[in-house]
Amino acid sequence: MEFASQGPWLSNDGPESDVVMSCRVRLARNVAGFPFVVRASDAQRRELVQLARQVVLESNLSKEMIWVDLAEATARDRQLLVERHLISRHLAEADIPRAVAVSNDETLSIMINEEDHLRMQLIAPGLRLDDLVQRIDAVDEALEAKVDYAFSPRWGYLTACPTNLGTGIRLSVMMHLPALKLSNEIERVRRAAKDLHLAVRGYYGEGSESAGDFYQISNQVTLGRSEQEILQEFLERILPQIIEYEHQARRMLVERNATLLDDRVHRSLAVLRNARLLGAEEAMKLLSRVRLGVHLRRVDGVDIDLINRLLLQIQPAHLQLHVGADLAADRLREVRATVVRKALA
Amino acid sequence: MKCDFCDKPAVVHEVTVKNGVKKEIHLCEAHAQEAGVAMPTHQPINQLLTQFVMSHSAKAGAAAKRKCASCGITFGQFRQSGTLGCPDCYEAFEKQLAPLIERAQNGATHHRGKSPRRAGSSIDRPHLIRQLTKELDQAVAAEQYERAAKLRDRLRSLDTELSASAGGDPGVHQGKGKANSP
Numbered sequence: 001m002e003f004a005s006q007g008p009w010l011s012n013d014g015p016e017s018d019v020v021m022s023c024r025v026r027l028a029r030n031v032a033g034f035p036f037v038v039r040a041s042d043a044q045r046r047e048l049v050q051l052a053r054q055v056v057l058e059s060n061l062s063k064e065m066i067w068v069d070l071a072e073a074t075a076r077d078r079q080l081l082v083e084r085h086l087i088s089r090h091l092a093e094a095d096i097p098r099a100v101a102v103s104n105d106e107t108l109s110i111m112i113n114e115e116d117h118l119r120m121q122l123i124a125p126g127l128r129l130d131d132l133v134q135r136i137d138a139v140d141e142a143l144e145a146k147v148d149y150a151f152s153p154r155w156g157y158l159t160a161c162p163t164n165l166g167t168g169i170r171l172s173v174m175m176h177l178p179a180l181k182l183s184n185e186i187e188r189v190r191r192a193a194k195d196l197h198l199a200v201r202g203y204y205g206e207g208s209e210s211a212g213d214f215y216q217i218s219n220q221v222t223l224g225r226s227e228q229e230i231l232q233e234f235l236e237r238i239l240p241q242i243i244e245y246e247h248q249a250r251r252m253l254v255e256r257n258a259t260l261l262d263d264r265v266h267r268s269l270a271v272l273r274n275a276r277l278l279g280a281e282e283a284m285k286l287l288s289r290v291r292l293g294v295h296l297r298r299v300d301g302v303d304i305d306l307i308n309r310l311l312l313q314i315q316p317a318h319l320q321l322h323v324g325a326d327l328a329a330d331r332l333r334e335v336r337a338t339v340v341r342k343a344l345a
Numbered sequence: 346m347k348c349d350f351c352d353k354p355a356v357v358h359e360v361t362v363k364n365g366v367k368k369e370i371h372l373c374e375a376h377a378q379e380a381g382v383a384m385p386t387h388q389p390i391n392q393l394l395t396q397f398v399m400s401h402s403a404k405a406g407a408a409a410k411r412k413c414a415s416c417g418i419t420f421g422q423f424r425q426s427g428t429l430g431c432p433d434c435y436e437a438f439e440k441q442l443a444p445l446i447e448r449a450q451n452g453a454t455h456h457r458g459k460s461p462r463r464a465g466s467s468i469d470r471p472h473l474i475r476q477l478t479k480e481l482d483q484a485v486a487a488e489q490y491e492r493a494a495k496l497r498d499r500l501r502s503l504d505t506e507l508s509a510s511a512g513g514d515p516g517v518h519q520g521k522g523k524a525n526s527p
Contacts, residue, residue: 030432035416039430115428141462149461150432153477155446156456158432162446167458197451223446224453 011305014126018295019243021174021214021308024085025132026121027140028159028168032148036160037096037113045097045113051147052112053099059142061110062103070098076326079317085123087111108139115160116168118143127239129171133231156223166223171234174203175242178213178292179249182264189215189242196238197221203284212284212311217242250296265293269302273344277330278337283314302344310343348373413437455480457495474503 014020030036031051034044053067070078070091078092086109087100098113111119120139122132150158156166164170180186193200201216217238219230253261268289272278291307293299312318319335320327327335348355348371355371409421416430420438423429435442447454477500484493 032432035431036429038426038428039416039418137459144461151461152432152435152456153460154455155435156458156460158435160428162429162442163449165446165450166453166456169458221451221453223450224455224457226458229457 011125011308014124014128016243017126019175019177019246020127020239021176022085022123022125023127023129023132023174024121024123024172025129025136026119026170026172027136027157028116028164028170029118029120029140029143029157030150030159031117032150034117037115037117038160042097048117049097049099049112052101052110052118055143055146056101056110058146061101061139061142062105062108064104066102066104068100068102070100071096076317076320080321083312083315083317088114088119090114110139116164127173129173129231129235133169133171133227137227163220164222167225167227167230169222169227169230170218171231172216172218173239175215175217175246176213176288176291177215177242177246178288179253180246181213182253182261183249185245185249186215189245192241193217193238198238211281212288214284214288250292254296261293261296262298264289265298269293269299269344272340274341275337277333278314278340279333280314280316280336283336283340284311287311287314306343310340313339313343346371348376350376408441411438411441474500477503 014022031048034040034048037045037048040048049069056065057067068077068081070087078087081087081100081102082089082092084106086102086106088111091098091100091111091114094113096113098111100112101110102108107124108120108122111121120136120143122136122139124132152158157168159165159168177186177189180189190200197220199218199220201218203211203214203216219234221230225233268286272283272286272290287307287310290299290302291304294302294304294307313322314336316327316332319332319339322339323335346355346358347353351373353373353375356374357370357372357377359370359372360367409419409424411420412418413430413434414437415433418430418434420441423434423438429435429438443454477496481493481496481500484490484496
């Protein structure tokens with residue numbers, strides 16, 4: 001599988017990009033007249049894949065759409081798609097007929113036979129949720145012109161799990177919160193998020209760890225509010241608060257703990273520049289600290305785009321793509337260290 | 346102490362204070378029952394509990410066995426897996442699902458977002474209009490004017506769409522002229 005050298009959502013030119021790495025919106029939809037994926041027969045699942053393929057390719061959603069039959073794809077290709085946030089782990093690992101359509105600029109992906117028949121998502125660097133919500137609406141309408149969705153006047157768009165019911169919309173932002181983590185205040189964010197009915201997840205969404213101080217924050221309530229109301233609440237009430245928390249924590253670090261901050265940042269950079277073996281988790285943590293250092297201007301000569309890019313390139317499937325072979329865990333750590341060392345030399 | 350109404354011993358004693366005036370009532374078992382006053386019972390507590398649990402679990406048991414006619418899953422299976430079998434499950438289990446959804450969705454009981462706009466889609470528009478009209482009446486009655494205004498707007502746009510699609514090609518997308526520009 002071929003990709004441009006980096007995920008487009010990794011660039012550093014989005015709004016609030018010092019704290020918000022990327023943002024994402026996804027809609028869950030099901031086709032009327034079929035059981036939900038978990039209850040459908042393999043024949044019905046295949047039928048859904050065929051139907052979706054036809055509808056997606058006819059809808060002119062992007063200049064070019066790449067169709068990947070995931071049942072046929074290699075494990076490495078599926079992992080590559082997970083690392084690029086184009087499919088979920090759940091979809092990568094499921095053992096049923098399933099597929100994904102990806103726009104050639106990698107901003108749009110449509111998963112077929114995830115928990116719901118269709119899960120369409122748009123991803124962008126920085127904080128541009130309002131733009132994404134508008135664009136996903138257009139994608140939704142283009143598909144809806146060709147396929148009947150399961151819908152009820154009372155419950156809205158019907159989803160396999162009632163937690164997605166109604167709008168089926170999930171807004172997520174990938175936030176980099178290293179200062180809150182360093183000052184042990186991340187729990188405050190978690191508690192506040194819980195009170196506001198938000199989910200806080202790790203780097204790869206549901207069930208994943210918050211590697212490298214990256215946290216994915218998303219809305220939980222999908223029913224009883226319109227898409228715009230959900231968006232406005234997220235944009236006006238929730239995100240500015242968390243961004244301000246992190247900014248405050250960063251200011252405090254600079255004002256009161258500059259030595260500790262500099263030590264962490266430069267020590268991390270030194271390890272990245274010299275290590276001969278690097279685990280993925282360790283590398284994420286070190287890159288996260290250097291990223292903080294660059295944004296706070298504590299280091300010179302390190303390009304923020306390079307750091308963002310490395311966060312993707314150190315992932316297992318990307319390293320294997322880089323060397324063109326499947327690697328054992330030990331060899332993977334060695335290759336990771338080499339890639340990072342050369343990039344930061 | 347004797348019952349206020351007969352010579353039998355009183356088993357229920359109720360004391361109420363209203364406007365600073367204390368009022369006591371003492372009733373025998375028969376008169377208490379007649380008055381509808383909660384009775385201390387002679388049943389042992391474990392028997393009471395068993396009855397309570399049985400009546401609830403019998404109800405829960407019946408609910409768990411409830412089946413969706415379209416896909417065949419039971420409500421009990423849904424409780425175990427957290428996923429429904431098909432879109433029709435929402436209707437089949439509506440009574441059982443409603444409180445669960447309300448809890449999971451922070452008190453929400455009805456959809457308020459967009460709905461499919463395609464003319465000739467499987468959506469039963471007359472039904473939707475009836476439903477929205479009912480909701481509009483309820484909103485007005487509850488003096489939820491902001492919500493009422495939104496419902497009225499949706500009804501108006503549905504009316505426009507219905508009359509537009511009546512004259513148009515049923516297979517053609519009848520969007521409301523919403524901005525679809527990238």
